[in-house]
Amino acid sequence: MRRIWVAFLLLAGLLFLSAHQGELKRFWQVLQQGEGRYLALAFLFEGIWYLHVALTFSLLYRALGLQERLSRLLLMALSMNFVNMVAPTGGFSGMTVFISEAREQGQSTARAMVATTLYILFEHLGFLAVLGLGLWVLIRRNRLTWVEISASAVMVAIVVGLASVVYLGSHSGRALGRFLAWAARNLNRVAHALHMDDLASEQSAQRFGHDLSRGLAFLRYNPRFLGLLALMGVLSKAWLMMVLLFVFLAFHIPLSPGTWVVTFMAAYLFLVVSPAPGGVGFAESAITLMLVSFGIPWEDATVVALTYRGITFWLPLLGGLLATRLLSMTRAHENARGQDEEA
Numbered sequence: 001m002r003r004i005w006v007a008f009l010l011l012a013g014l015l016f017l018s019a020h021q022g023e024l025k026r027f028w029q030v031l032q033q034g035e036g037r038y039l040a041l042a043f044l045f046e047g048i049w050y051l052h053v054a055l056t057f058s059l060l061y062r063a064l065g066l067q068e069r070l071s072r073l074l075l076m077a078l079s080m081n082f083v084n085m086v087a088p089t090g091g092f093s094g095m096t097v098f099i100s101e102a103r104e105q106g107q108s109t110a111r112a113m114v115a116t117t118l119y120i121l122f123e124h125l126g127f128l129a130v131l132g133l134g135l136w137v138l139i140r141r142n143r144l145t146w147v148e149i150s151a152s153a154v155m156v157a158i159v160v161g162l163a164s165v166v167y168l169g170s171h172s173g174r175a176l177g178r179f180l181a182w183a184a185r186n187l188n189r190v191a192h193a194l195h196m197d198d199l200a201s202e203q204s205a206q207r208f209g210h211d212l213s214r215g216l217a218f219l220r221y222n223p224r225f226l227g228l229l230a231l232m233g234v235l236s237k238a239w240l241m242m243v244l245l246f247v248f249l250a251f252h253i254p255l256s257p258g259t260w261v262v263t264f265m266a267a268y269l270f271l272v273v274s275p276a277p278g279g280v281g282f283a284e285s286a287i288t289l290m291l292v293s294f295g296i297p298w299e300d301a302t303v304v305a306l307t308y309r310g311i312t313f314w315l316p317l318l319g320g321l322l323a324t325r326l327l328s329m330t331r332a333h334e335n336a337r338g339q340d341e342e343a
Helices: 003-019 021-031 036-064 070-086 095-105 109-140 146-171 173-193 202-221 223-250 257-272 282-293 298-342
Strands: none
Touching: 021 298, 036 070, 036 109, 036 223, 036 298, 070 095, 070 298, 095 109, 095 298, 109 146, 109 202, 109 223, 109 257, 146 173, 146 202, 146 257, 173 202, 223 257, 223 298, 257 282, 257 298, 282 298
């Protein structure tokens, strides 16, 4: 990645961590009260989840004809989640990590864009299975409110929009280009109404559509690969749900299957659709309020929220910050070594 962009991300991450020192301290204090063996298992499944993400990208890269080591894909996955946390856009800001790495290696940036687009789509599709089950539990328990309905509608809209783009791109680059140009044109109209300059270029949007379409064309001939991606998306959520399960066990908090599903649903849903970076404040509140509504004491609910978010958000944020720096350093070293060999 470019040095200026890396410096900006690292600065944003450090400022974000500095502004939320209180959450980190509370997480550490709460962590010391839990049972060590279950907390160790929670950390283990979080690590498995990151390895799963790297393996998913490895599958996508091979299918698209891109080359990258699994160890580097793991660093890129950590960095991607870090970027998504400090610059939340429903998962799309992390796309820049893979695009930048592909550009540095002289590989197709369009194919890297396709890989990240498909990853985001099937991650969200995997969550829809949990979302449907969670909403059913809330309806059965007469706990469904407009908050969950509104957030779920936004989530479904994101998935439908992304799936539509992928479908268009896999069948017609021209149609996708026209659609994106139309979107850019209407976005600029809104900007003009607010006395702002153009926010998007119609020509760039069309070129982007054609580039994306070339990478997506292979999907028409690989239906089994789509099934594999769907399975990987569901498994991804299973690993994170195991993290949540062991958090409950670590603090000896009783848990029913329905409460387990709904709590995870709330945690992930408000991570994605929250207006705050990484869902800070929103996800914790959603977890706590959901558990309290099911009869779990405030103190226990708060402990679960702080611990789960600490393991799945705050520690990966620190790891992603280091991974982003390491990616930049190793790429600079490889480029320098390549120049020396040419000389």
